[in-house]
Amino acid sequence: MAQIIVVDDVEMIRESLEATLIRAGHEVSTCGDAEQAVEKVKRVSFDLIITDLKMPKMDGIAFLDQLQKLGSEVPVIMMTAYATISTAVEAMRKGAVDYIQKPFEADEITLLVEKTLEHCRLVKENEAYQTNARDWQRGRQLIGNSRVMLEVMEKVQCIAQSSATVLIRGESGTGKEMIARAIHAQSPRSNKPMLCVNCAALSSTLLESELFGHEKGAFTGADRMRKGRFELADGGTLLLDEISEMDLKLQAKFLRVLQEREFERVGSSMTRQVDVRMIATTNRNLEEMVQEGQFREDLFYRLNVVPIYLPGLQERLDEDLESLSEYFLRRCADRDGRSVRILSKDALTILKEYEWPGNVRELENLMERISILGSDEVITEKTIRSSLDIEPIYSKEVSANKVSSIVQMPENETVSLEEIEKELIEKTLGRYDGHRQKTAQALGIGVRTLGMKIKRWNLQHT
DSSP states (O other): OOEEEEEOSOHHHHHHHHHHHHHTTOEEEEESSHHHHHHHHHHSOOSEEEEESSOSSSOHHHHHHHHHHHTOOOOEEEEESSOOHHHHHHHHHTTOSEEEESSOOHHHHHHHHHHHHHHHHHHHHHHHHHHHHHHHHTTOSOOOOSHHHHHHHHHHHHHHTSOOOEEEEOOTTSOHHHHHHHHHHTSTTTTSOEEEEETTSSOHHHHHHHHHEEOTTSSTTOOSOEEOHHHHTTTSEEEEETGGGSOHHHHHHHHHHHHHSEEEOBTOOOEEEOOOEEEEEESSOHHHHHHTTSSOHHHHHHHTTEEEEOOOGGGGHHHHHHHHHHHHHHHHHHHHTOOOOEEOHHHHHHHHHSOOTTHHHHHHHHHHHHHHHOOSSEEOHHHHHHHHTOOOGGGSOOOHHHHHHHSOOOTTOOOOHHHHHHHHHHHHHHHTTTOHHHHHHHHTOOHHHHHHHHHHHTOOOO
């Protein structure tokens, strides 16, 4: 569904077009002259403008001039009963994407509208992916000096030149989609679109239509033909995010595209050929899913042609955390026109002790939050603790009797606060058989704080 505005000084034409486009499933506004339309375009975000050429006050060409002055990028279809080569050229030069000669049939304008909207959508997606490709060439995509990440980068460069199917595996937040975009950006297909479908976000029926497209009337609500992602990505790359969530029945249909590079739209018997590179991602164990009958074995082997494992942030903390943090801080500063903030050594220590369940995505969000909300040039340990909602155990009110009942204090010896803290946590863990939630509650601290302490001292409950 698109938001469309129709501009024509003839009321009958406006009403007829409005009814036709509403039947096609669009939302339609109308204006009797271009001056009203200019004011409306200033207030409302439209997907398409359909305007007459000959109108009083302001004609279609002058209307296009005004749209250019506004910086509008909304596509325009020009209607005219006086179509000549010169008027068509002038309209296109001023920014119109197409024109149609009056009188026209309802089906004719409906098809032109659908073609224009589809073309503009594809152009926008392609521009976005071209931007990603340029960013990759500037080295803005993959950050890391750890051995595991260097191996990933080397593998990306090797496989980018091929058209082999790639399966990228790793925990959520590790950057699987970024790796896929890096592969596409360095491939011979980089000047073609790369489209992404999240298999976990759509029902089986919607996912089938999204991938293969559908014909008008193929199912309830299919009021017009729609191309699927396979057709739109022809010549380029298709990324199937979280492929493990695809329904078993749909897996069989997808397997055929992998094998034969052909498919049919939903509701059609016409076979279509495509040349698309497939990249799939998953955060689940597909081998186990195959054993449990939740994932097709033949599809797994078709996907797993070139496997890439993307390590979690915990696996590369020492080598990559500082460079990743600095990159995210610098990117936020450049974007917002601020000075770059610096992490203190104590702040880095806290970051390295944290468990990072959200991986690189969580680190990115944290650095952005600190960059936006903070004002001091140097980011301190206190700022990190506050942002992660973790506090030192000794900042809580734990009674002396509670401590002495757990920790045996040696007589006539000096004991550091850190040693007391370590023993207190270790003994409390033992009391609750390693149960972190109960231990944290007994100590009056958060589970995240407890986890960091356990990791720092490599504590094992006894």
